[in-house]
Each structure stands twice: as structure tokens, then as C-alpha cells.
Amino acid sequence: MEQDNEKVYEKYYKEVFQYLFCLCHDKALAEDLTQETFICATFGINKFRNDCKMEVWLCQIAKNLWNKELKRQKKYVTVSMDSEIGEIGVSNSMEDEFIEREKRIELYKQIDKLDSPTKELMYLKLTTGFNFIEIGQVLGKSEPWTRVTYYRTKQKLIENIRKEEEENETK
Numbered sequence: 001m002e003q004d005n006e007k008v009y010e011k012y013y014k015e016v017f018q019y020l021f022c023l024c025h026d027k028a029l030a031e032d033l034t035q036e037t038f039i040c041a042t043f044g045i046n047k048f049r050n051d052c053k054m055e056v057w058l059c060q061i062a063k064n065l066w067n068k069e070l071k072r073q074k075k076y077v078t079v080s081m082d083s084e085i086g087e088i089g090v091s092n093s094m095e096d097e098f099i100e101r102e103k104r105i106e107l108y109k110q111i112d113k114l115d116s117p118t119k120e121l122m123y124l125k126l127t128t129g130f131n132f133i134e135i136g137q138v139l140g141k142s143e144p145w146t147r148v149t150y151y152r153t154k155q156k157l158i159e160n161i162r163k164e165e166e167e168n169e170t171k
Helices: 003-024 027-043 054-073 096-111 116-127 134-137 145-168
Strands: none
Touching: 003 054, 003 116, 054 134, 054 145, 096 116, 096 134, 096 145, 116 134, 116 145, 134 145
């Protein structure tokens, strides 16, 4: 049993951590909540009904723990995003890398302005690789809602970023 827990931890740690980091923007808190997620999963494994994938179930636990943390703090945590978001990718020059980083930061700033369910949807899609059915399960929404909301939000984000770029160019 302990080996099974270790395998689950090793296999899903990164996805759960990235999801929580996108919600809280705090590396230490995301690490703590990730650890707590796996502890809860270990004690609650008998509640896992196999009606969704293991990583979806773990993200549901993580989301519940995040909501408890928000209630405990009685406020939303906003911390500026930095390099802990993930790899930007290999680029040809430092200038390209800087531009890609700035674009990613702008994208996450725009996402952070969204309402809570839409923000969580975008973070799940960008960081976990979940499909729309799995994201719907985590959020308690239908697959059509998840799919339509994602594509509408994606278009809106593209439009907002373009507008902001145009405004910056005219300054």
C-alpha cells in the first residue's frame, strides 16, 4: 500500500502542485496544500469511486483544500507571478526569452482578472493537460459549459492582450 501511495505521489505531484500554484500564486502554500492533498487522498482512498481519473480526483481534493484555506484567511491571496510558473521553453536568444516571458506574464495577468470558475478553468487547461470532461469534473460543471467557456474566454483574452499591446505602442 505504501508503495502504491508513493507511485501516485510521484506520478501526480507536478499536476496537483501546478494547479494549486495557479490558484494561490504562492510556491510555499502550493507545496503545503499539495502535501495535504496527498495526505487526504491516502486516508480517503476508499472514497475514490473510479468514476473519474485519479488526477481529477486529486485536483478536486486540492480545490477543496484551497477553498478551506481561503475561508481560513478570509481573503484572496494575490502574489505576483514569477519564474515558478514553469518552463518558458528554449528560445534562440535572451531577447526572445524575455519577450516570451513577458507574454506569458501578461497572459496570466489577464487570466487573474477573470471570475473564479473561469480562472480555474483556464489554469486547469493550461497547466494540467486535462481534457474538458476532466476539467468539468473538477469544477462541478458540464463538459459543454467547460468547452464553450474555454473557447470564449480564449478569444476574449487574445482580444484583450492585442488591445493592450496596441495601447502600449501608441504611448
